[in-house]
Amino acid sequence: xxxxxxxxxxxxxxxxxxxxxxxxxxxxxxxxxxxxxxxxxxxxxxxxxxxxxxxxxxxxxxxxxxxxxxxxxxxxxxxxxxxxxxxxxxxxxxxxxxxxxxxxxxxxxxxxxxxxxxxxxxxxxxxxxxxxxxxxxxxxxxxxxxxxxxxxxxxxxxxxxxxxxxxxxxxxxxxxxxxxxxxxxxxxxxxxxxxxxxxxxxxxxxxxxxxxxxxxxxxxxxxxxxxxxxxxxxxxxxxxxxxxxxxxxxxxxxxxxxxxxxxxxxxxxxxxxxxxxxxxxxxxxxxxxxxxxxxxxxxxxxxxxxxxxxxxxxxxxxxxxxxxxxxxxxxxxxxxxxxxxxxxxxxxxxxxxxxxxxxxxxxxxxxxxxxxxxxxxxxxxxxxxxxxxxx
Amino acid sequence: xxxxxxxxxxxxxxxxxxxxxxxxxxxxxxxxxxxxxxxxxxxxxxxxxxxxxxxxxxxxxxxxxxxxxxxxxxxxxxxxxxxxxxxxxxxxxxxxxxxxxxxxxxxxxxxxxxxxxxxxxxxxxxxxxxxxxxxxxxxxxxxxxxxxxxxxxxxxxxxxxxxxxxxxxxxxxxxxxxxxxxxxxxxxxxxxxxxxxxxxxxxxxxxxxxxxxxxxxxxxxxxxxxxxxxxxxxxxxxxxxxxxxxxxxxxxxxxxxxxxxxxxxxxxxxxxxxxxxxxxxxxxxxxxxxxxxxxxxxxxxxxxxxxxxxxxxxxxxxxxx
Numbered sequence: 001x002x003x004x005x006x007x008x009x010x011x012x013x014x015x016x017x018x019x020x021x022x023x024x025x026x027x028x029x030x031x032x033x034x035x036x037x038x039x040x041x042x043x044x045x046x047x048x049x050x051x052x053x054x055x056x057x058x059x060x061x062x063x064x065x066x067x068x069x070x071x072x073x074x075x076x077x078x079x080x081x082x083x084x085x086x087x088x089x090x091x092x093x094x095x096x097x098x099x100x101x102x103x104x105x106x107x108x109x110x111x112x113x114x115x116x117x118x119x120x121x122x123x124x125x126x127x128x129x130x131x132x133x134x135x136x137x138x139x140x141x142x143x144x145x146x147x148x149x150x151x152x153x154x155x156x157x158x159x160x161x162x163x164x165x166x167x168x169x170x171x172x173x174x175x176x177x178x179x180x181x182x183x184x185x186x187x188x189x190x191x192x193x194x195x196x197x198x199x200x201x202x203x204x205x206x207x208x209x210x211x212x213x214x215x216x217x218x219x220x221x222x223x224x225x226x227x228x229x230x231x232x233x234x235x236x237x238x239x240x241x242x243x244x245x246x247x248x249x250x251x252x253x254x255x256x257x258x259x260x261x262x263x264x265x266x267x268x269x270x271x272x273x274x275x276x277x278x279x280x281x282x283x284x285x286x287x288x289x290x291x292x293x294x295x296x297x298x299x300x301x302x303x304x305x306x307x308x309x310x311x312x313x314x315x316x317x318x319x320x321x322x323x324x325x326x327x328x329x330x331x332x333x334x335x336x337x338x339x340x341x342x343x344x345x346x347x348x349x350x351x352x353x354x355x356x357x358x359x360x361x362x363x364x365x366x367x368x369x370x371x372x373x374x375x376x377x378x379x380x381x382x383x384x385x386x387x388x389x390x391x
Numbered sequence: 392x393x394x395x396x397x398x399x400x401x402x403x404x405x406x407x408x409x410x411x412x413x414x415x416x417x418x419x420x421x422x423x424x425x426x427x428x429x430x431x432x433x434x435x436x437x438x439x440x441x442x443x444x445x446x447x448x449x450x451x452x453x454x455x456x457x458x459x460x461x462x463x464x465x466x467x468x469x470x471x472x473x474x475x476x477x478x479x480x481x482x483x484x485x486x487x488x489x490x491x492x493x494x495x496x497x498x499x500x501x502x503x504x505x506x507x508x509x510x511x512x513x514x515x516x517x518x519x520x521x522x523x524x525x526x527x528x529x530x531x532x533x534x535x536x537x538x539x540x541x542x543x544x545x546x547x548x549x550x551x552x553x554x555x556x557x558x559x560x561x562x563x564x565x566x567x568x569x570x571x572x573x574x575x576x577x578x579x580x581x582x583x584x585x586x587x588x589x590x591x592x593x594x595x596x597x598x599x600x601x602x603x604x605x606x607x608x609x610x611x612x613x614x615x616x617x618x619x620x621x622x623x624x625x626x627x628x629x630x631x632x633x634x635x636x637x638x639x640x641x642x643x644x645x646x647x648x649x650x651x652x653x654x655x656x657x658x659x660x661x662x663x664x665x666x667x668x669x670x671x672x673x674x675x676x677x678x679x680x681x682x683x684x685x686x687x688x689x690x691x692x693x694x695x696x697x698x699x700x701x702x703x704x705x706x707x708x709x710x711x712x
Contacts, residue, residue, distance in 0.1 A: 001495075002493060002495075005489075005492045005493055006493070009489050009492075013478075013480075013481075189476075192476050192477075192478075192479060193472060193474035193475060193476030194476040194477060194478060195476065196443065196470075196472035196473075196474060196476055197470060197471075197472055197476055197477070197490075197534075197537065198493070199443055200441045200442065200443065200468075200470045201465075201490070201493045201494060202493060369443060369444070
């Protein structure tokens with residue numbers, strides 16, 4: 001009962017309607033600006049005028065550039081206008097093709113790439129080949145994929161990538177929110193001496209459990225609301241673009257599984273953070289603050305193997321309990337996972353959480369009552385492995 | 392009522408012996424004051440009583456409602472720590488409701504007690520304000536309410552008067568006296584000797600983790616055995632050489648040519664002194680100077696600090712007030 005009282009208090013401590021609405025408003029604004037930015041940029045950026053000295057053929061095409069085909073015999077006049085009339089002059093009469101400009105500028109790289117393709121096309125056209133032969137050279141060959149095992153359904157590759165990126169982003173949001181809230185909550189409570197009074201009402205275990213539960217629920221709420229918000233925004237843009245609605249290529253079980261692993265992962269990560277934050281006396285001067293970023297490591301590892309969801313490393317990470325909360329949802333979003341592996345991973349994660357929470361609470365109990373100094377690493381290690389500290 | 396027996400309790404932090412072999416009893420329904428300079432061991436002792444730290448040796452026995460406990464039972468006490476601590480970003484009501492809920496109180500009981508204490512401590516108009524916006528004194532009053540809200544059998548107050556103005560000090564004094572009348576046991580530590588003198592039934596003077604004196608005010612005074620002094624005024628000026636001749640006077644201090652503060656030789660009665668003084672001149676006034684707790688405290692601690700290695704008995708020899 002006390003744990004829930006603390007959990008609700010901690011949740012409400014960070015959940016404020018006004019701030020939630022401001023947060024959503026800011027996200028809408030950022031999305032709007034991001035979407036409008038290319039339009040704005042195109043409207044503000046001038047088109048570059050480029051003269052193309054060529055005997056025949058068509059001019060290249062590139063957004064932001066205006067090309068004009070001119071005869072080669074006007075080369076002298078045209079080159080005299082570089083920097084004033086023309087931003088660049090392309091001379092195809094010499095080999096290699098020459099790009100003349102007044103000074104080096106970033107837009108030249110973009111132009112150069114387009115010109116390479118354009119010139120290649122021109123050279124192919126000049127060869128004594130039939131239209132079919134020319135097309136064979138110009139077009140990339142097609143590869144047909146054939147699978148022995150029947151595919152379960154049409155895979156939405158784009159949707160899978162979207163889900164993977166989204167999951168990773170939301171996990172990072174949850175982990176870093178937990179880091180921020182837990183760190184500031186505990187170090188502030190220590191500095192404000194709230195601990196003295198509360199520890200006469202609660203055991204350190206009750207306090208830590210309630211705090212972990214409340215903050216983890218808040219992180220989960222932030223992840224879900226942000227995920228839902230981004231999904232709705234994507235749908236809105238697709239609607240505006242007259243595109244079909246984006247579906248989530250995940251089954252109900254996969255969604256449930258992702259929520260389960262992420263929820264347990266947040267509890268695990270926040271247990272670590274609660275225990276460790278309690279050992280920090282002054283967050284502004286403690287060299288240990290950097291250790292609080294350690295829970296981001298599983299996200300980095302999962303990200304590094306995300307492109308090979310069937311690989312052995314991804315399999316290991318999705319079963320190893322300190323990384324499975326990040327790796328398993330990503331793996332499930334991209335490939336099929338045998339049920340035994342899923343069950344093993346879940347059992348290991350629950351077991352690890354159980355042990356880790358008890359270990360973290362011993363560290364929490366050691367650190368939370370220390371003022372003006374921090375427990376040394378040996379004390380922390382002893383508390384972590386199970387020896388009760390005498391206070 | 393709640394009764395506490397502390398026997399041979401000691402606590403060491405590294406090389407610092409914060410509390411050394413302390414034994415005392417806090418009778419139920421009384422106000423027990425812990426006195427002593429900073430670092431005397433008062434807060435260490437209180438932290439052991441409330442279970443924030445464990446004693447290295449000795450034991451604490453609690454008798455509450457006919458049952459014996461090794462530590463304070465949950466919910467039977469309210470604790471005001473030396474370092475105040477509530478959530479500064481939360482309002483007065485939010486803080487107190489949270490504490491009340493953690494104490495297992497129902498919402499209606501919390502609100503009833505809240506209304507009562509906010510009214511009593513003149514905080515009704517501050518109930519929705521964040522603690523960070525309140526003055527130190529008002530924060531202190533909110534902290535005090537957090538200890539009282541569940542009507543505990545024991546109140547443990549570490550420096551309850553700090554940060555309060557004289558009016559609020561009197562206010563708290565009245566509240567504590569009322570609680571005592573209702574049977575609440577109160578343990579407090581304070582530096583305001585005048586207030587403690589008026590309030591406490593029992594007191595214990597600590598220095599460097601050791602007991603210097605304990606008991607009620609009279610017993611403490613006897614234990615410290617202060618040399619009583621007398622104030623005498625003559626109608627005319629007196630030559631100090633005449634005082635030197637007096638056999639009843641051990642020591643004197645001239646405040647003017649007519650007024651002196653005197654100490655008697657051992658075994659001399661006041662009558663003998665008066666007889667000798669009347670031979671020197673006509674007496675205008677004569678009074679006994681009663682030492683205050685403040686004077687006793689200062690003198691005892693000063694002597695104890697000068698002879699810490701000799702223990703209590705030596706420290707108390709010749710305490711002069």
